[in-house]
Amino acid sequence: MEPVWYPDPKEAQNTRLYRFMEALGFQDYEAFYRYSVEEAEDFYRQFLAHLGIPWRRPYERVVEGSFPLPRFFVGGRLNLADAVFRHPEDRLALLHETEDGQVRALTYGELRAEVARVAAGLRALGVSRGERVGLWMPMGLEAATLLLATSWLGAIAIPIFSGYAAEAAAIRLKDAEARLLAVQDGFLRRGRRVELLPEARKALALSGTERLLVVRRLGLPLEGNEADYAHLGGEALPPEEMESMDPFMLIYTSGTTGRPKGTVHYHAGFPLKAALDMALLFDLREEDRLFWFTDLGWMMGPWAILGGLILGGTVFLYDGAPDYPGPERLWRMVEAHRLTHLGLSPTLVRALIPFGEAPIKAHDLSSLRVLGSTGEPWNLDPYLWFFRTVGEERRPIVNYSGGTEISGGILGNVLLRPIKPMGFNTAVPGMKAAILDEVGRPVKGQVGELAVLAPWPGMTKGFWRDEARYLDTYFAKVPGVWVHGDFALLDEEGHYFILGRSDDTLKVAGKRVGPAEVETAALNHPALKEAAAIGVPHPVKGEAIVLFAVLKPGIAPNPELAEAVAEKVAEALGRPLKPERVLFVPDLPKTRNAKVMRRVVRAAYLGQDPGDLSALENPEAVEAIRRAARGG
Structure with a gap:
């Protein structure tokens, strides 16, 4: 696949990334990236000095120890508020517009x-x-x-x-x-x-x-x-x-089993990682205005607030629907507030496409410099629509992938290299990323597990009071290596592509939820004996939830019962996570130790090859799922 965006040489030399590289004596981005991971201690020292972070007591070392539980900025003392409140007092920090049009600023x-x-x-x-x-x-x-x-x-x-x-x-x-x-x-x-x-x-x-x-x-x-x-x-x-x-913060994120896990973030971690990514990938400057359509409960909410304020920019906040009272809402706000950076999920872009180009063309978007995207993999047509209609084929889309546990990105786009549709033109500076095959060897040109080979400031300190689960989640597959749970590919030109989750975690419109959480909520309905939740492709949300349920003896399935079960999930987790379908089956495919094989459930539902079924205790359950999917 060929790039669709190429950097303008003059504009590239004005980016924060280029100026930082130049100050360190680099002209070539690839050499700079190698320096950022091979000489990480010096890279982070130089970047934090470049930002002017005011330490109460200077740190002695950037990194002490290795995976799985390193320490960062050893001996340093500060409060993240110190990093925010060092800018001129009269500079605009926050702009907030409510859905009914009230605007406030600080x-x-x-x-x-x-x-x-x-x-x-x-x-x-x-x-x-x-x-x-x-x-x-x-x-x-x-x-x-x-x-x-x-x-x-x-x-x-x-x-x-x-x-x-x-x-x-x-x-x-x-x-x-x-x-x-x-x-x-x-x-x-x-x-x-x-x-x-x-x-x-x-x-x-x-x-x-x-x-x-x-x-x-x-x-x-x-x-x-x-x-x-x-x-x-x-x-x-x-x-x-x-x-x-x-x-300073616990953000809860869901895994494939058990209760939500609290990722622990610290004063000299998440905020500094957010600022680094925002500066070197998104080129956010002091005069810029950032708007990321998100929520405080998702990583990108605190990321936008803290990263934007540490860099001295203006962060725009909005708490309403993106298309209310009409489809022009987003574009009117971009024009009215002269926003320079706009971050939207692929799900939201897909939802905006049916409104056409007219709402966008009716507004002056000349203030926009950079588009952003995160939360889920792209499809080609929505990506190109966003690039051509909103980006006017000249604004770059900074595709950004990492997660709550990362404090930002593993992969992203820098504005010094061409950008391929749906792809990432680099691992984020400071992130020693690789694609690993089934035996843990780095590979190019083939699908593998996205991994990080060395610690980075910002990585979660672990899960709240659950070290064993943290170690099992990220370090069980390849000892001494952070395996992130995404299938990805690195092509011969050095561009990455995310292909989906390698575990069962669901991503509905960019919101991560564990199947166990959905199943637990569904089982609040007294008619259910068992349940299994899977994610399936959806044209707008990216992924939707389908719930398979086994009823207790003597209870007959019917559409009203299916709706009641779906409502139980909505009541517990919120309406955005309500299942699209609830299907009743006699049994769920399980291993001999009673583990439900969600991989098999999903493949059977989608009509795909479910793979090796030798571990199943009840292979007949697979055909029952296929019949339910067909409405039989």
């Missing part, structure tokens, strides 16, 4: 004052260093101020997806033993009120979390000892001085 000086007020208020509510605080709210000013205020105190934030129902939120709060939950009482979505406060009260009861702090966007009345965000206050205090590896 300069860096105003943001610092608000974060200090909120931090004092959290301390007055009993939150102290090391305690966990749930943040359940859409993207808005308060989401950013609470994330920063929690870090200011040395406490640990738990971002929660605003589309979750009470049970999904409670699982995360309970696992983290959260002291307090901060929630926005609600927001508008397609003109309708979505009330989060009642769900938050249920989550508190289910999780045992002590206290509720409410941002009253809809003005819902408070009960009991619920605290009002607007009235927070207390004795002012400076940001806590933290060790480099002290946690």
Whole structure:
């Protein structure tokens, strides 16, 4: 496949990446990348000096130890707030537009004052260093101020997806033993009120979390000892001085089995990795305005806020639907706020295509320099539509792939090399990536496992109170190597392509959820005996959930029951994760030790070769799944 975008030599020389390379004596990107992974200690020292990160106590070494549990910036002390609040106070930091068109803004000086007020208020509510605080709210000013205020105190934030129902939120709060939950009482979505406060009260009861702090966007009345965000206050205090590896955030992500896993991120990790990727891949500068259509509960929410602010740019936040009240909404905001960077998932792009080009052509997008994409693999036609219609065949799409555990990207695009459709023209500087075959050897030109061969600042410190599960997830396949769980290919020209997950994790419109979570929610329905959830291709969402269910004896399948089971999942996990189909079967294909073979279920549903079935105890279950898929 040939590239569709080529860098303009003059513009390339004006990028942050080129200027940084030039300062280090590099003219050639490939030589610079090799330096970034072969001399990682010097690379990270030089980059953080380039950013001007203000350490309270300088670090002694960038990396100490190796996989699986290295340490970073050993001996260094800082608070991530120090890295944010070092820019001119009159520079614009945050812009927020609500779905009903209200616009608010904070300069860096105003943001610092608000974060200090909120931090004092959290301390007055009993939150102290090391305690966990749930943040359940859409993207808005308060989401950013609470994330920063929690870090200011040395406490640990738990971002929660605003589309979750009470049970999904409670699982995360309970696992983290959260002291307090901060929630926005609600927001508008397609003109309708979505009330989060009642769900938050249920989550508190289910999780045992002590206290509720409410941002009253809809003005819902408070009960009991619920605290009002607007009235927070207390004795002012400076940001806590933290060790480099002290946690500031737990982001929960789902695996293929068991409960959601809390990835632990630290003050000198996630924020610095976000800033590095944003600077060297996306070329975000101080005068730029970044908008990534995401949620605080997904990695890209904190990534956009922290990376954008550390680099001194302006971060634009929006908490509504992308096509309400009409399909021009996104493009009107780009024009009105002179946005320079726009990040959309492939799912969202596919959903916008049916509206045609007219809503885009009706607006002035001349401020846009860079397009971004992450969350899932592309299909060719939507990619080319985004590049040609929005990018006008001149704006690069920075495809970006990594994950919550990475703090950003393993693979990406730099603006110094040509870009192939759907691909990545480099591993991210500092990431020693490779594609491994079935015996762990690096390969080119064939599909293999995406892996990282050396530690990097930003990698999760592990899973919250579950080291064994962390080691099993990433280091069981190839000892001493981080195996990420993606099938990928590296072509002869050095371009990477992601081909999908190598495990069972589902990605619905870019949102990761473990099949076990879906199955557990479905089994809340009393008619179900067993369930298996799989992800199948979807033209808009990228992947949709199909649930196979085994009914208890004496219960007959019917469409109403299928809908009721799907609603149980929506109630527990949120409507975005509602199964597209619920199909009833007599049994699920299992191994002799009773492990459900989701790989086989998915292949049978899609009419593909299910592979070796010798381990199955009940191979007849495969044909039953095929019949159910056909409607038989």
